[in-house]
Amino acid sequence: MGQALAEEKLLESLRAGNEEAFRELVREYQPSLVRVARIYVSNQAAAEDVAAETWLGVLKGLDRFEGRSSLRTWIFRILTNIAKTRAVRDGRTLPFSALQDPGRVPEAAVDADRFLDPEHPRWPGHWAVKPEAWPEDALLAAETRDRLTEAIEALPATQRAVISLRDIEGWSSEEVRNALDLSETNQRVLLHRARSKVRAALEEYLKEAGT
Amino acid sequence: MNEQVEQLSCQELVELVTDYLEGALPEEARLRFEDHIGRCGACKIYLEQMRQTIVVLGHLPEAALSPDAERELLQAFRGWRSG
Numbered sequence: 259m260g261q262a263l264a265e266e267k268l269l270e271s272l273r274a275g276n277e278e279a280f281r282e283l284v285r286e287y288q289p290s291l292v293r294v295a296r297i298y299v300s301n302q303a304a305a306e307d308v309a310a311e312t313w314l315g316v317l318k319g320l321d322r323f324e325g326r327s328s329l330r331t332w333i334f335r336i337l338t339n340i341a342k343t344r345a346v347r348d349g350r351t352l353p354f355s356a357l358q359d360p361g362r363v364p365e366a367a368v369d370a371d372r373f374l375d376p377e378h379p380r381w382p383g384h385w386a387v388k389p390e391a392w393p394e395d396a397l398l399a400a401e402t403r404d405r406l407t408e409a410i411e412a413l414p415a416t417q418r419a420v421i422s423l424r425d426i427e428g429w430s431s432e433e434v435r436n437a438l439d440l441s442e443t444n445q446r447v448l449l450h451r452a453r454s455k456v457r458a459a460l461e462e463y464l465k466e467a468g469t
Numbered sequence: 470m471n472e473q474v475e476q477l478s479c480q481e482l483v484e485l486v487t488d489y490l491e492g493a494l495p496e497e498a499r500l501r502f503e504d505h506i507g508r509c510g511a512c513k514i515y516l517e518q519m520r521q522t523i524v525v526l527g528h529l530p531e532a533a534l535s536p537d538a539e540r541e542l543l544q545a546f547r548g549w550r551s552g
Contacts, residue, residue, distance in 0.1 A: 275550035277543060284542055288534045306538065313542050317549040366484075368515075373480040383478025388511035389518060397525055406525060425526035431491065442493075450487035457522045 265329050272320060284313060287330070290429075291337050293422045294437060297415045298341035300350060308344055312337040334437040360416070360447045367454035392464050402463065409459035413452055420445060421452035477505045482512050486519050 271279035291312055295305035315336040323332060372387045396402060410418055410426075419438065423429045429437075435445050477485075482505055488494045489502050506513050534542075 275546075277546060280546045281539070281543060284539065285534060310538065310542065314545055317545060320549075367486070368480070368483045370480070373478075376478070376480065383480035385479050385511045389514045391514050392518060392521060397521060398528075402525070403529060406529060421526070425523050426529050428527065446487055446491055446493060449491075450484075453487060453519060453522060454483070456526070457518050460522060460525075461518065 265325070269323070269325070269329070287333060290423055290427055291333070293419050294334065294337060295341045297419050298345040298350070299348065304344065304348070308337065308341045311340050315340060330433065331436050338439070360444055360451070365451050367450065368458065389461065392460070393468065396464055396467055401467070402460070405459060405463045406456065409456045413455060417448050417452035417455075420448040421456065424449055425453070477501050479509060479512050483515060486516060490519065
């Protein structure tokens with residue numbers, strides 16, 4: 259309820275032309291808008307264009323916005339429409355299948371060669387190369403953060419959007435599902451794949467750094 | 470350690486970690502998961518690493534808007550207000 263009230267106030271300020279309110283809104287949502295736009299368009303610059311166009315769309319629609327959905331959901335709906343239109347114009351095939359059915363193509367969280375054979379007589383499917391505990395201090399180092407950023411950049415766009423919204427921006431799974439129009443299961447599959455890959459990248463880096 | 474057929478293997482467990490952390494495992498599967506973690510040091514470390522990954526991700530700085538882009542948007546906002 260508190261959130262709805264805060265949103266009502268924010269809307270009032272925006273409609274009254276309060277520049278500071280608009281600046282805050284933009285700062286809060288811009289990173290997420292660009293991340294989600296990257297699902298649809300091919301590069302960062304195009305994604306930033308889409309985000310900018312979204313803000314213009316928000317301004318255009320603000321007086322007519324009735325608050326039937328949350329402001330966030332409404333903004334992301336505008337973004338998605340603009341991004342899709344842009345993708346079609348650029349002749350890009352939309353990754354619908356990737357969003358709607360990520361389970362179609364199986365992906366292992368950990369390379370199969372890290373495990374013993376599933377038919378192993380004594381230890382089927384057990385670790386062959388076990389993970390080792392990470393040194394706490396290395397985890398917080400600036401270089402580790404750079405590696406993390408690289409690992410996220412290397413993800414497929416849909417996985418990148420989900421992990422960014424969930425784990426970097428701290429959205430709930432429901433908020434992510436609404437913004438990206440994903441089923442509960444698909445959101446989880448995408449998150450699982452993204453987190454598994456980022457963990458693997460960290461593991462590789464920390465092993466290198468430790469030797 | 471005795472092996473029973475219905476036990477999770479480590480290879481199966483790593484695929485359930487997100488479901489577990491999201492609270493999406495049905496009761497029986499959750500118990501099997503926790504039972505495995507209770508006896509398997511390597512999987513316990515793996516689970517901890519996934520948690521650590523999430524924590525470190527939460528400390529990444531959010532992408533910022535360039536000053537130019539912000540200025541343009543604010544200009545649009547002023548235009549909208551007066552238009």
